[in-house]
Every structure is written in structure tokens, then in C-alpha cells.
Amino acid sequence: MAEAIVSVLSKLAVVIVNEAQFLGGVGKKIKGVQRELTRIKCCLQDADSKRKGDERVQNWLNELRNVAYRIEDATDTFFLHVGYTDARFSQKLKKLCSKPKELYFRHKLGNELDDIQNLLEEISKSRLTYGIRDLPVEDKSKGEANVIMPHRRTTYQEVDETEVVGMQADKNKILELLRRDPTRTRRAVITIVGPGGLGKTTLAHMVYKSARADFDYHIMLSISQQFSVTDLLKKMLPKDSTRENQTVENETVGDLINKVKSFLSTKRYLIILDDVWEDDLWNQLKDALPDDNNGSRVLMTSRIIDVATSADSQMNPYELKYLNDSESLDLLLKKALPYQEPTQKCPNDLHELAEKLSKKCKGLPLGLVVLGGILSTKGPSYTAWERVLETINWHLDSKDCMPILAMSYEDMPYYLKACFQYLAIFPEDHVICAKRLIRMWIAEGFIPLEGRPTIEIMAEYCLEELSKRSMVQVLSRNVNGLIKHIKVHDFIRDLAINEARHENTVTVFSQASADNKPDRIIRRASLQAEEKNLQFIEYVGPNTRSLFLFDTDGYFERSLHCTNFRLLKVLEIVGSTHKRYLVIKSLDELIHLKYLGLTECNIKRASFHGMKSLETLELRGRGYDKFDGLWTISTLRHVLVEYPEDIQPIPKGTTISNLQTLKWWVRLQDVCDAKLPNLRTLGIENYSGKWVSSTNLFQTLRNLRKYCIDCYEYSKIPIEIVYPKALPNYQNLQSIYLKGEWPENVNVEASLLPPLLIKLTLRGSLLNQNPMRELGKLNSLKKLCLDDALTYNWVGPIICPEGFRALQYLKVTDKNIKDLTVEEGVMPKLTYLQVDTRIKVNLPPELHHVAVERV
Incomplete structure (x- = not known):
């Protein structure tokens, strides 16, 4: 380290x-x-x-x-x-x-x-x-900095069921309990119980995917040991209601319970509460979940059997069992030999070793997948596998997998250990955005660059390597197979926290942490506590290099003075969910800051003139004044701002050579005369209804791969935006998002769209022609989303007659479409279909396996 x-x-x-x-x-x-x-x-x-x-x-x-x-x-x-x-x-x-x-x-x-x-x-x-x-x-x-890129599995599913072993029977039994209530139609609470690492969350995900289409409303929530009832109730409300709730600063739990109950009262719902630690949780939530005798269901997972019995005395808890020897061996080999075809057998010389290794895990799935991840990095080598068997500290009498996790950690190269320890900064059950994590790693200096085209690509390889070793759980990937979101299992997070504490790389402050009164200089501090009187600020001093604050309500007397942390390189603040903005002062004194991420904070009269090392700026939510001096920073690589009024326009003629990302959203008139030669992602909004010429801007975007257009109330988009032929690299454009009405008499023509287009989203296009025949000609297209893409007076079905040779994901939520028909031989690679509840779907026999979600 x-x-x-x-x-x-x-x-x-x-x-x-x-x-x-x-x-x-x-x-x-x-x-x-x-x-x-x-x-x-x-x-x-x-x-x-x-x-x-x-x-x-x-x-x-x-x-x-x-x-x-x-x-x-x-x-x-x-x-x-x-x-x-x-x-x-x-x-x-x-x-x-x-x-x-x-x-x-x-x-x-x-x-x-x-x-x-x-x-x-x-x-x-x-x-x-x-x-x-x-x-x-x-x-x-030699070889350590050269991380080998693992095979990318392009998937839109949170759990790849082809890699799950021994759970199909459990899944079917839980589905039967959800669909057939022995007491007829009452609201039933079913609980899956078992120790950590047994696969309760994986099983719950599998059940959720299969059952959610049967319910009017469905949601899956992760429950940490320091859960907030207020946050859980808000997550159950639809987005519009949530925004309305957040405008009321002092909303009580009782108010939220009444709103959730009112929202659910006319619906048959499925609510999954994953990893419940306290039986009191059900007592706090049950009044919000009405029992209208319509077959609504609540599914919980827990390590504590008392949680199950207290929630529903009429339903016996479903106790998840350990894997048997055959299932254990199967799971281990799936992870150890990930590129081997399912029909191939394990080489004879390795089979006996694999049996011995799998038995050491005593049927615990988490131990098996992590051990398989270790073996996958060794290749099918008898000597390497034998050394693993001989050297690991096997003490699994109580089905504890920590020795295996520790071995996986010790097997990592030094830079991967640093990346892994960094996962300790995130709270329990936190969904981690991969791009955000990668930018933090880069700001910290963890990523070696030897032999790679860009440091971002090398960081992506490091994240893939952690996934390959099963040290992170991949929740989603994009159409290119790159990781989008991850989570960390509780056991693995505990390992990251312990190693980070031991090496003094990250100090975690929380209710359950022993680091609340550390006896050392703090280099990186992560505040994850719920108790509002925790005076962690006494222990975080001027030598702190990274600061992470999650849910800032009640800290610093609602203000943070950056003069106390002038050597910071990374600052990430996730503001209060109750809209009590944290006021941040003296940002411009952070001359070493490379990464700044703010959510729901409050910054007044902010200046960037002193922040000449900044590489990433993310402003999520509102509460910011216009920032002054941002575009004078030559090191900028990524600027992501949710509301364009929070930043000043780029001065005319300004060149920002390192900028790669500028999005969500920036006004076209604010950037049209800038020079951004290395920009790869651009988000443009137009709320005025007027467009300025984009020709000057597009001619400088030599490396653009993705652009997004957002028009207020679906105002019309100019033809040069719909078909941006002025782009120097037009042929290489991979992703287009267009929200707004297309010009009159302009229809979709495949020949005018980039031939290498992988992802296309059309919203509010008001097309008067079925676009599917033309879009089917895009041989590289993997993801297609249509949302109110057809004219309001559209009559008749949407037919996909041919093509779509590479399409894997199709989303059609157009309210005007009544029928969606896919002809035989079309979309042979389709794996996921999302459609409006009112659309009748007709798929050919070869696509009957495709997961269909109604929204």
C-alpha cells in the first residue's frame, strides 16, 4: 500500500x-x-x-x-x-x-x-x-500496470440468472407464495431469512424481476443498519410527489405515511425490503401499506428470524439453505473459468482440486464467487490453483468467508488495493455511479497510465478487474458493456473499511464505526453517521486530502468553511434529503482540488479563480449562484451541471483543450463560439424555443461520441441538430438523445444517421411515419428508446418488419401506440423490452424468452 x-x-x-x-x-x-x-x-x-x-x-x-x-x-x-x-x-x-x-x-x-x-x-x-x-x-x-481487460458482458439485468446456481427452485417457491395466498386476498408479508453471503439479495432480485409485471406498483428498497424511515417513505412515492414533499422542510413521518397510504390505496403493490435488521422497521412502515384485500405483497430479506415472525405470524419464514457439494462446484467453476462454454467440462487435472476448493467454502455462495474470482486471475493452472488451496487461511467453521475475501485482497496489485480501499467512503447499500468513482480515483492519483490510451480507460479496466474478482456487484452496464452502477456487499465493505483503517487511507465516521475518535492524522474522511451531534470535525484537520459528507443535515451549523481544509483534492457532498442546504464558503481557496461533487448544497458568490487544478465539477440539484471563473481552468476534464443557469457562458473564442464532458444541460448559445477539440459528450438544452447556429461549434468537435438535446415543451429541433452532418467525426458518433419536435416533413432516414450509432433516444419527436423500417437498417444499434415519438393522431400498430441485427434493448412508452409487432427473424439479439402498460406486444416464437417490463 x-x-x-x-x-x-x-x-x-x-x-x-x-x-x-x-x-x-x-x-x-x-x-x-x-x-x-x-x-x-x-x-x-x-x-x-x-x-x-x-x-x-x-x-x-x-x-x-x-x-x-x-x-x-x-x-x-x-x-x-x-x-x-x-x-x-x-x-x-x-x-x-x-x-x-x-x-x-x-x-x-x-x-x-x-x-x-x-x-x-x-x-x-x-x-x-x-x-x-x-x-x-x-x-x-512488469505486468502489474498492464491490467488485462476482462470480457464485457453486455446486460441490462441487475442479476444475470445464467450465473446463479442452486436458486431456481427457491425462486419458484417464493413466486408461488407471492401469487397464491393461503388466506385468499389479504396483504401478506413473506420473509427470506439466512446468514450473510447466502444470496438473499440475489434471490430477491430474481423474484422481483419475474413478479413485478403482476402488480400495479412495485419497488425494491435496500435497508441499511442506519435506515431512515423518512427516506424510505419518500422513495415509495412517485417522483412528482417526492419533489412536492421536499419543498416542505419539516414534513413529519405521519404526513408521509398518510401520503404513501393514499397513493397505494387503489393499487395492488409489491414492495421488497432488502436486508432488514430490526423488527421495529415493520412497525414503523405497516401503517403506510394498506391492506385492501387485493393481493398486495411485501417481501423482506433478513439475517434475523425474529424479523420474519414479527411481521406476519401467519406466514412461515422462508429459510434459505446452503449450496450442496454439486451446486458449490458448479458455481465455483462458473466464476473460475468465465470464458468457458457451458457445455465444456473442467479439465480433469483441475476437477479434483476444484472439488476440494469448493468444499472449503461450505456452501456459502459469496465465498464461492470470490474464490472463483481469485482463480479466474490465475488461469487454468494446476500449480496456481494448488497454491491457493495450500496457502489460504481456512477457518470457516461458522461459515465465515472473511479469509477468502482477505486472500482476494492480498492477491491484488498495489494500485487495485488502493482502488478497493476507496470503496470504504460510501455508506452501506449505496448505489455507486461508476463514472463518478472513476473520476475520484483519477483525482486521488491511484491509476497508473502505462501502456493505455487514456487514464479513464485504465480506470475502467481497474473497475472491471474488481468485478472479475467479485469484489463489487455490478448492477448495470451500458450498451458498450461498460459498468454503470455497482454496489458492495456488506462483508466486502467491512473488509475495505478495515484495510483502509489499517493503512490510514480512509477514516469512516458513523454510528457503528470505531473510527469516530481516531488517534491519527486523517487523510481521507467519510461522514456516514446519522446522529446529528457527532463532532467529527474535531478530528478532521488541515492535512485532510479528501472529504466525503453524506446527508449533511445538522452538521457544521449548516455551513462548511473550506479555509479549514485548504489541501483538499476531492470534495464530495451529498446534501440533506430534507432540503436544508449546507452553505459552502471559500471554495476558491482550494487550489489543489481536482474533484468537486455537490448535491443539494448552497454556494453563494462562488469563484473558481483560485481552483486551477480542478478536473471534475458535478453540480446536482439546485442551490447554486452563478460560478465565476470556471472557464479559465485549463485542467477541466468533466463538467456536469443539472441546471444551466448555475454556470456562466463560455466566453467567445475560448479554447478548453482538456474538456471531455459537458452536460445536463448547457445552452447552445453559451457554447456555440467555444473551441472544445477533445469533447466527447455534450448535453444541450433549449428552453427559449429559439436556436442559434451550431455550425461553428460542431466544426470544432473532432472527438464527439455522444450528444443530447433537450427542448422545453418539445419545441422544434433544427435539421442540422437532427442530422448533424457538420460534425467532423459524424461517422463515428455513437449515441444521440433528442427531446423535441422534428422539423416539418422530416422523417427518419437511416442513411442520414451515423452508421456506427449504438444508442438512440427519441422523445416528443411527433413523427408522422413509422420509423422502425428505417431504424432497422442501423446495423450497430444496440439500444432504442421511443417516448411520445409519434404524432398525437397516430392510428394503427407499430410493426418492426426487418433488421435490428444488433438491438439488445428496446423501450417503447409512446402513449399513442396500441400494438407493437415484431416480425420473425427481427431483433435476434433482443434481451430486454420495456413498454407502456397499454401496448399490446406481439413477439415471434424465438423472442418469447425476452424479459418484458410494463411501465
């Missing part, structure tokens, strides 16, 4: 080394420190392999990590005081380093570096005492 820190700091030191000629003796000292770090890096591979079980080696690594932190603090503090701003740092230093203030801080940095170099020399010498050997840096990095 220390290697990851030193690697990052070495890169940071390069920035100062490049300016050494303007720093005099300090520059030479920095070079000396860097040379010592390089020598120590040669020892880290051997030290890391010996740290478990050897307290002396662990202490050696701890000393090295603390020194590495001192280097980072010293150099960043120097930049803070001399006013590091941009690439013209050299010229500024020429002027500044002769001033008394700058001379003072240069002298202070020099003294600190003298102490650091002495410490590094002592640490380097002491390694011999601990038996730590020199290993060539080339041998260490």
Missing part, C-alpha cells in the same frame, strides 16, 4: 523538480528526496509480501507512509502560500521567490526536506534489520 503513496508522491515531486532552477537549494533537496524514494521503491514489493504476520515489517511500512505524507503536505503547503496557479508557474516563481514572504516559505520547505531526507535514510538502512530485500523496479511493474 505504501508503494501506491510513494508512486503518487514521486509524480508530485516531479512538478517541483521541473522548477528546481527557480528554487535554489530547495530544488536540490527535492531531488535528493526523490532519489531516496526511488531506492526505497525497490524494497516495497518484498516488504508488502511480508507485512501480514510480521509486526516489524508493518511498522517499517507505516514509518514510510508517514514520511510520504509529510512530503505531500510540505510541498502542497508551499504551493498554497506562494500561490501556485497555472502552467506559467515558472515565470511567477522568478518574481515571487525573491520576495520576503516567499523566501520564508522556501526556507521552511528546505528545513522540512532536510528532516525528511534524514528520516528516509534511516528507514532505508533499517530495512536490512527486517530482512527486506531489494527487488528491481522493472520486475515489480
